[in-house]
Amino acid sequence: MQPFWCDNTLISFEKNKSVSTIDSTPYTLAVPKPSISTRDLAELTIGFAAIMAILWLPTREQLIFGPIVLLTPLMLVLLRPASRYELGLSWRGLVSSLWILPAAVALATFGMVVARLAGTFHPLYNGDLAHVGGYVLWTVYQQFLLQDYFMPRLTRVLSSDTALVAAGVLFAVAHLPNIPLSIATLLWGVASCALFRRYRSLLIVGLVQGLLGLCFAVCIPDAMHHHMRVGLGYWHYHPVQGSFQASGARN
Secondary structure, eight states: OOOEEETTEEEEEOTTSEEEOTTSOOEEOOOOOOOOOHHHHHHHHHHHHHHHHHHTSOHHHHHHHHHHHHHHHHHHHHHSOOOHHHHTOSHHHHHHTTTHHHHHHHHHHHHHHHHHHHTOOOOOSSOOHHHHHHHHHHHHHHHHIIIIIIHHHHHHHSOHHHHHHHHHHHHHHTTTTOHHHHHHHHHHHHHHHHHHHHHOOHHHHHHHHHHHHHHHHHHSOHHHHGGGOOTHHHHTOOOOTTHHHHHHHHO
């Protein structure tokens, strides 16, 4: 900041919050740091811990408690006033981010070509329309949790750029112990948060995650990603004997 004259005295304000006159020793102003919201910390901690607990419950308990844990963030987001643009639900954000879809299609196509050449390409474990459609809807809701629930709270607790990395780490941890999927979701978690921050389109990042997730499922062997399962379900994976060899023979 440039210095200025006041009552024949030169006063300068430096970036480190110091103040000095032309004939005095500089001294530092005590600028209080913004306090971290206890509510934000509590919602971050409890929300993520509850999601992790659900992922490690048996199927029966997941069906009972899962809807409660997954819908509670939706209610908490709706309780805090936010515009459609902030939530990523505006037409403006959708139109400006449409280019991301064809870019994702090109990336997925490239990945499948490479997988075919490498001999790892295979059909989906369950490729019916209901399963695929349900998976894409789930990826859209995952992005809602990431962008509208976790990211705003992380940004209020951390700096904006640090929040991007932290969101990616949380997203990856939620996909453990599936190491290949955790690596992929770490990269996509950071990238999707950056794209959402720039374009504010929840639908686009959700659809792109669904597309890339399906590509990941058919390009990486099931024996490595266990039908894309996470948490306790990862350890309940039972490979279909001969499915990979049969798909390789057809290709």
